[in-house]
Amino acid sequence: xxxxxxxxxxxxxxxxxxxxxxxxxxxxxxxxxxxxxxxxxxxxxxxxxxxxxxxxxxxxxxxxxxxxxxxxxxxxxxxxxxxxxxxxxxxxxxxxxxxxxxxxxxxxxxxxxxxxxxxxxxxxxxxxxxxxxxxxxxxxxxxxxxxxxxxxxxxxxxxxxxxxxxxxxxxxxxxxxxxxxxxxxxxxxxxxxxxxxxxxxxxxxxxxxxxxxxxxxxxxxxxxxxxxxxxxxxxxxxxxxxxxxxxxxxxxxxxxxxxxxxxxxxxxxxxxxxxxxxxxxxxxxxxxxxxxxxxxxxxxxxxxxxxxxxxxxxxxxxxxxxxxxxxxxxxxxxxxxxxxxxxxxxxxxxxxxxxxxxxxxxxxxxxxxxxxxxxxxxxxxxxxxxxxxxxxxxxxxxxxxxxxxxxxxxxxxxxxxxxxxxxxxxxxxxxxxxxxxxxxxxxxxxxxxxxxxxxxxxxxxxxxxxxxxxxxxxxxxxxxxxxxxxxxxxxxxxxxxxxxxxxxxxxxxxxxxxxxx
Numbered sequence: 372x373x374x375x376x377x378x379x380x381x382x383x384x385x386x387x388x389x390x391x392x393x394x395x396x397x398x399x400x401x402x403x404x405x406x407x408x409x410x411x412x413x414x415x416x417x418x419x420x421x422x423x424x425x426x427x428x429x430x431x432x433x434x435x436x437x438x439x440x441x442x443x444x445x446x447x448x449x450x451x452x453x454x455x456x457x458x459x460x461x462x463x464x465x466x467x468x469x470x471x472x473x474x475x476x477x478x479x480x481x482x483x484x485x486x487x488x489x490x491x492x493x494x495x496x497x498x499x500x501x502x503x504x505x506x507x508x509x510x511x512x513x514x515x516x517x518x519x520x521x522x523x524x525x526x527x528x529x530x531x532x533x534x535x536x537x538x539x540x541x542x543x544x545x546x547x548x549x550x551x552x553x554x555x556x557x558x559x560x561x562x563x564x565x566x567x568x569x570x571x572x573x574x575x576x577x578x579x580x581x582x583x584x585x586x587x588x589x590x591x592x593x594x595x596x597x598x599x600x601x602x603x604x605x606x607x608x609x610x611x612x613x614x615x616x617x618x619x620x621x622x623x624x625x626x627x628x629x630x631x632x633x634x635x636x637x638x639x640x641x642x643x644x645x646x647x648x649x650x651x652x653x654x655x656x657x658x659x660x661x662x663x664x665x666x667x668x669x670x671x672x673x674x675x676x677x678x679x680x681x682x683x684x685x686x687x688x689x690x691x692x693x694x695x696x697x698x699x700x701x702x703x704x705x706x707x708x709x710x711x712x713x714x715x716x717x718x719x720x721x722x723x724x725x726x727x728x729x730x731x732x733x734x735x736x737x738x739x740x741x742x743x744x745x746x747x748x749x750x751x752x753x754x755x756x757x758x759x760x761x762x763x764x765x766x767x768x769x770x771x772x773x774x775x776x777x778x779x780x781x782x783x784x785x786x787x788x789x790x791x792x793x794x795x796x797x798x799x800x801x802x803x804x805x806x807x808x809x810x811x812x813x814x815x816x817x818x819x820x821x822x823x824x825x826x827x828x829x830x831x832x833x834x835x836x837x838x839x840x841x842x843x844x845x846x847x848x849x850x851x852x853x854x855x856x857x858x859x860x861x862x863x864x865x866x867x868x869x870x871x872x873x874x875x876x877x878x879x880x881x882x883x884x885x886x887x888x
Contacts, residue, residue, distance in 0.1 A: 396648055397423040399451045401444055402637045403461035403507070404469040405432040407876060407884040408778070408787075412809065413637045419802035420794040422645055425451050432469050435518070435877040438476075439468025445489050453497055457593075457644045461637065462506035462583055465489070470600075470633065471519050473576060474509060480575050487582045494591045501593040503644050505636045506583055508615070508629075509576045510600035511535055511607040517838055517881070521568065527561050531569060534558060535607035542610065577611055584618045587627050593647075594626060596640060596686055600633035601780070602673045609673050630682040631672035634779065635786025639687045642790035645797075646688030653689045653793050656697035657681075658737070660730040660750070663709030669781035670711045670752045676703070680747075680785055687789050699743050699773065699792050703785070704730055704759050706750045711781065714754025715823040726750075727759035731766060738771050745792030747785045748777030754819030760811075764862050769811065770804050777814035784814075808866045809885050816858040817851070817883055825851050826880055838879045848873060851883070 398417065402409035410426060417424040427447040433439030444465055452458050466486050467473040494502060512520065515528035524531065537546060537554040546554065558566075580597060587595035597615065602608040612629060619627055646653065657680055659665060665677025672679065680703065681691050689699075707726040712718050727750065737744055746763075750756040755777035763769055774791035776784040787810075795803045826837060829850050835843040852873045859868055870888045 396421065396645060397455040397457070398425070398641065398644055399448060399455040399458045399460075400424050400426050400637070400641060401448060401458075401460040401464050402426070402432065403463050403505075403633070404439070404471065405429040405434055405876070406634070406882060408634050408783070408882070409637050411884065411886075412806075413641055416638065416791055416794055416806060417641050417645070419799075419806060420645065420797035422641075423455075424641070425455065432464060433472065434469075435471065435879070439464055439472055441465055441468050441486060444468075445486065449493065449496070452493060452500065455500075457501040457503065457648060458493070459503045459637070459640045459644050460505075462504050462579070466579055470507065473507065474520055474572070476572070478575070480578065483575055483579055484582070487579060490583075490586055490591055501644065501647065502591065503594045503596075503640045504583060504586070504592050505596040505598065505640050506580055507598045507600045507633050508580065508602075508608050508611050509573050510602065510633075512601050513603070517879070523565050523568075527565055530557050530561050531566070532603075532606065534561065534566075535610065536603065536605040539605045539607065539610040543605075573607065573611070577615070580615055581618055584615065584622070584627070587619075587622055592626075594640075594643060595622075596627070596636055597629040598633040598636050599629065599631045599673065601671050602631050603671070604668070604673045606673070612673075624685055628682055628686045630679050630686075630782065631674065632679075632683075632780065632782030632786055635683075635783045635790070638790035639683060639786045642793050643686060643688040645794060651688075653687075653699055653796075654692035654694070654697040655684045655689045655789070656693055656695075656700045657691065658700055658702045658730075658733060660704050660707070660726045662705060662707030662726050664703070664705050667705045667709040667711065667749075667781075669749060670713075671780045672782060676705060676749065676781055676785075679782055683782070683785050683789050687786075687793055689789070689793060695742075697742075698796075699745055700737055701785075701789060701792065702730065702734055702737075702744055702746045704746065704748045704750045704756055704777075711749065711752050714751040714756075714777075714819040716751070719751055719754070719757050719819060722758070724758050727756050728762050731759060731762035731768070734763065734768055734772075735766050738768060743773045743792070743796070744771075745774040745788040745795075746772055746776070747781075747788040748775065748814065749781040749784050751777075751819070752781070753779055754822075755815035757815075757819055760815050760819075760862075769863050770807060770865065772807060773803065775807055775810050775814070777810070778818060804866065805887060808863070808868075811863055811866075812855060812859060812868075812871070812885055813883060816855050816862070821851060821854045821858060822880055825854065830880065837881075840875055840878050840880070844875065844878070848875065
């Protein structure tokens with residue numbers, strides 16, 4: 372331990388001993404990056420539920436094109452952890468800087484291992500403190516779009532993905548002669564130096580996750596959750612998850628979990644910390660739309676959604692319970708045929724579909740019976756189901772929900788619906804409805820409708836780029852804001868939006884941020 376850290380720990384310990392006791396609902400929180408779904412909206416949800424939550428300055432987390440500061444984050448954590456009874460932290464941020472840095476860094480392994488040692492020092496500082504840690508298995512995307520991988524992934528990404536998919540498949544069920552030849556051809560196509568760089572970074576991530584599992588085993592962590600970011604049934608991520616699963620056979624469900632997803636995990640872990648501090652385990656009944664339901668294997672994921680949902684409920688500190696007496700009903704809008712298409716596809720444009728209409732009727736029945744409902748809208752990836760949302764609007768149900776989520780991957784939406792739905796019982800109706808309004812604006816208005824329209828009708832004609840809004844930001848923001856307000860006025864006019872400000876936090880079309888003054 373260097374002199375600075377020793378001095379810092381000594382001062383913090385003295386201040387802690389002299390300070391009055393703090394609320395059991397006080398959390399020091401470090402997200403995996405500065406995007407609203409990981410930072411702002413998690414903090415807003417916790418505060419709405421009456422939780423005293425502290426987060427580091429966003430500058431320490433870096434951003435899309437700026438590296439985070441893991442050593443600065445550790446200093447912040449050591450300075451603030453003793454002001455709280457619980458810490459909820461992203462290992463990706465504390466080891467590499469943030470989630471994107473975990474995929475692109477060139478940090479030597481000894482430096483990563485020294486940062487891993489800080490977890491033991493944190494626990495020793497206050498042994499009674501509950502430490503909730505989450506990490507990710509490095510993703511294996513099918514393409515290099517978005518500038519979130521090493522630069523060579525734009526050219527070789529699809530080939531790298533296929534190489535790992537075939538290698539994973541070879542271990543599980545073998546390869547045909549044709550597949551063996553395809554693998555050989557792909558290995559000839561990708562330069563060895565690039566493969567070596569990519570696998571070396573993954574190896575560091577794998578070693579770090581094994582260390583974190585050991586901390587879960589020796590009680591340093593109260594709970595450890597390892598997400599599988601943008602995975603597929605066959606991929607390097609899936610292979611590593613199988614290998615790491617061998618290391619976790621001794622860990623019970625109340626100490627460890629791993630499932631598809633990443634950006635929803637901060638919300639889930641904060642919900643778990645709050646539930647544990649309150650001594651409660653909310654029960655959750657799951658209600659699916661007609662059709663494939665729990666057997667759906669969503670895009671970007673590697674297991675059936677029924678399995679994923681139960682894992683998310685348990686991770687948030689809840690209990691799956693098929694009973695009318697459950698504390699919360701998780702209503703899941705799955706595609707009838709089990710295929711999750713993109714929200715901007717023609718399937719999501721005005722076509723009548725019986726399954727979401729039937730699900731909306733189920734929601735109406737459950738609300739009328741006095742039950743609390745959360746909706747996970749996963750029929751489409753990257754946006755809401757227009758048929759479901761229009762039917763919920765028609766029936767006057769939008770703000771009778773406890774929570775709603777339909778953004779990005781299925782797991783992202785599921786985790787948010789569960790986390791916010793559980794914590795909604797601690798919120799004033801006004802705060803609960805404000806969080807709902809954010810999701811309606813983001814997942815339904817923007818992601819499923821306005822984003823694609825603005826891109827086609829304004830961004831591209833101006834010569835703009837989906838992943839870089841330089842030169843068009845002001846005009847694009849004004850146009851998007853105008854369209855979102857028109858959409859809201861037509862679909863949920865009961866909620867006033869006069870204090871809402873829109874921005875593009877990562878200078879790209881993929882996500883927006885809504886700030887309420």
